[in-house]
Amino acid sequence: MHSTHYFFALALPDEVKVHLSKISEQLKTEFPFKSWVHPSDYHITLAFLGNADRHRLAESVFNVKEELKDFPSFQVGLNKAGTFGRPDQPRIFWVNTTESSSLSGVRDKVFSSCIKAGFDLETRPFKPHITIARRWMGQGIFQMPAAEKSLASLLPGPSFAMEEAVLYRTHLDRTPKYEKVESFKLM
Numbered sequence: 001m002h003s004t005h006y007f008f009a010l011a012l013p014d015e016v017k018v019h020l021s022k023i024s025e026q027l028k029t030e031f032p033f034k035s036w037v038h039p040s041d042y043h044i045t046l047a048f049l050g051n052a053d054r055h056r057l058a059e060s061v062f063n064v065k066e067e068l069k070d071f072p073s074f075q076v077g078l079n080k081a082g083t084f085g086r087p088d089q090p091r092i093f094w095v096n097t098t099e100s101s102s103l104s105g106v107r108d109k110v111f112s113s114c115i116k117a118g119f120d121l122e123t124r125p126f127k128p129h130i131t132i133a134r135r136w137m138g139q140g141i142f143q144m145p146a147a148e149k150s151l152a153s154l155l156p157g158p159s160f161a162m163e164e165a166v167l168y169r170t171h172l173d174r175t176p177k178y179e180k181v182e183s184f185k186l187m
Helices: 014-028 054-068 101-116 144-150
Strands: 006-011 033-036 043-050 074-086 089-097 129-136 159-162 164-170 178-185
Touching (some): 006 101, 014 074, 014 089, 014 144, 043 101, 043 164, 054 164, 054 178, 074 101, 101 159
Antiparallel strands (some): 006 043, 006 164, 033 129, 043 129, 074 159, 089 129, 164 178
């Protein structure tokens, strides 16, 4: 039996998911990662809660709803690809967005709402990104310049509106694995 994890994230518009799916398809043949994220699961994580009891989860939902009720939607664009972990054997292959004070602002509001509800959250600096693949499985070392060259026609990508924050529940035994539990529309 799998434990249930929750996280708050920004949902991506469908057209951006399609573009990211093109990026994944472009890379799959040349760059063997163990798993590729299902297009329905693309998102930008704002706060990972982990396994949450109902009381703290309900309090975090209430807090986030209050904090975001007047938060305006905003524009970002797909920017560049990168990795987390060892450069030659990355754990995560991602695409990030253009810098945005609004993106940092919405993350700060969600993060503080979860802290206020009693969650102990990750304290590393916020690096907004969209995970597209996990765990390098290639025979040789991963070559970021080759990946960037492969993606030259796709990145930077389109600009789009961030209009919805979401509380997701993780189902590790399903594909897609993230279920929308609550939605918070940005103005």
